[in-house]
Amino acid sequence: NAGVTQTPKFQVLKTGQSMTLQCAQDMNHNSMYWYRQDPGMGLRLIYYSASEGTTDKGEVPNGYNVSRLNKREFSLRLESAAPSQTSVYFCASSADLAGGKETQYFGPGTRLLVL
Amino acid sequence: AQSVTQLDSHVSVSEGTPVLLRCNYSSSYSPSLFWYVQHPNKGLQLLLKYTSAATLVKGINGFEAEFKKSETSFHLTKPSAHMSDAAEYFCVVRGGYNKLIFGAGTRLAVHP
Numbered sequence: 227n228a229g230v231t232q233t234p235k236f237q238v239l240k241t242g243q244s245m246t247l248q249c250a251q252d253m254n255h256n257s258m259y260w261y262r263q264d265p266g267m268g269l270r271l272i273y274y275s276a277s278e279g280t281t282d283k284g285e286v287p288n289g290y291n292v293s294r295l296n297k298r299e300f301s302l303r304l305e306s307a308a309p310s311q312t313s314v315y316f317c318a319s320s321a322d323l324a325g326g327k328e329t330q331y332f333g334p335g336t337r338l339l340v341l
Numbered sequence: 342a343q344s345v346t347q348l349d350s351h352v353s354v355s356e357g358t359p360v361l362l363r364c365n366y367s368s369s370y371s372p373s374l375f376w377y378v379q380h381p382n383k384g385l386q387l388l389l390k391y392t393s394a395a396t397l398v399k400g401i402n403g404f405e406a407e408f409k410k411s412e413t414s415f416h417l418t419k420p421s422a423h424m425s426d427a428a429e430y431f432c433v434v435r436g437g438y439n440k441l442i443f444g445a446g447t448r449l450a451v452h453p
Contacts, residue, residue, distance in 0.1 A: 230384075259440075266350070268431055268443030269385075284440065316384065318441075330441060332377075332385040 228252055230333035232317050238339045239307045247302040247336050249317030257320045258300035259284075259330065260292060262313040269316060275300055307340045314338070343368045343434045345415075347444035355452050360404075360419040362447045364432030367413065373435035374415045376406055379446075380428045388430075391415065402426070427451045 233248045251258065256277045261269040261284075271284030275294040289311060291303045300319075304311060314337050318330040348363040366372055376388040389400025396408040406417045415432060432444040 261441075266445055268445050269441070270443070271440050274440065329375075329387060329390065331387075334384040 255319040
């Protein structure tokens with residue numbers, strides 16, 4: 227099992243450009259998450275998907291959209307990138323939202339630089 | 342609302358000496374608490390988790406943490422540091438809908 231995979235690993239964008247970050251998991255998990263990591267702030271939740279077909283906003287959703295394409299895949303889209311979106315983005319998945327199976331497994335991250 | 346505070350942004354120890362990374366939490370109900378580790382340019386790996394079972398939790402690589410409700414603390418310890426322990430460590434509390442709330446992180450440096 228590959229676990230949680232993310233593409234691309236690195237990306238440089240110009241202000242105003244758009245892009246989609248891809249995430250896939252092969253653990254048959256119901257729930258998936260997108261976080262961003264900024265120095266001194268830990269990780270902050272952008273969006274999450276409790277199950278296929280549902281998405282909800284997290285702590286910092288502005289400037290982002292998500293799509294839960296199927297059970298395996300959860301993408302994050304920046305429609306018009308801004309320098310403030312320079313960050314490292316992590317995707318994660320867990321078996322379920324509750325019920326004691328809440329360990330989240332993280333992907334390797336995508337480093338995004340917006341100029 | 343749930344939150345965590347990591348009391349030290351940087352900790353430096355010598356190889357072979359004990360490690361203590363401090364974390365205080367705030368939660369309106371019995372919390373689920375985690376420690377994750379992130380090695381340079383890597384993703385996050387779960388070290389250990391507390392989910393209201395035993396208060397002393399053992400994790401991977403010799404780490405353990407003790408849940409102390411009276412002190413609202415969940416400090417991470419290791420008896421003897423190894424060079425490979427140098428990384429950033431995150432204390433995490435589970436919020437509603439399994440959302441994870443991260444502390445700001447503690448960067449651990451291990452010197453020979």
